[in-house]
Amino acid sequence: GNPSTETQKIMKSLLPSTVQEGLTAGSQFWNASKTLKTLIEEGYFQNKENSNSGVVLPPLIQSMTAESDSLGLTPGENSELALSALGCCVFYLKKCIIDKEILSMAKFEEYVPVDSDIGKGTKSSIFTKTNQRMVLDGVTLANL
Structure with missing residues (x-):
């Protein structure tokens, strides 16, 4: 969740006036599995016309899940970092209480x-x- 000391030095020298704060792994910076689970459980992508059909992930996120997992809860082989970064964004959107408005647009x-x-x-x-x-x-x- 936190950048290395060298990366922090670079960021502080390039962006000295910005507030920079590390995130706690697990609770603030989610892993890929927790991200997928949260996206599905929170119902961000619920089909509004047919509420019985359940949650369908947007095509791009669906392509990042393992093909062998029909539920979409397992990250794909090369998608762990991208989904983890998305989880960090979802955490922040939830903290700002705008997660439903932004994520329900499903534009990725x-x-x-x-x-x-x-x-x-x-x-x-x-x-x-x-x-x-x-x-x-x-x-x-x-x-x-």
């Missing part, structure tokens, strides 16, 4: 860094195809 997009696309020869991320988003990397933040 996968971020694939531009440089990893080049190395793997995979299709480009939606972030590189649109002018509606800005990626703030370390160099950009330092120049602000």
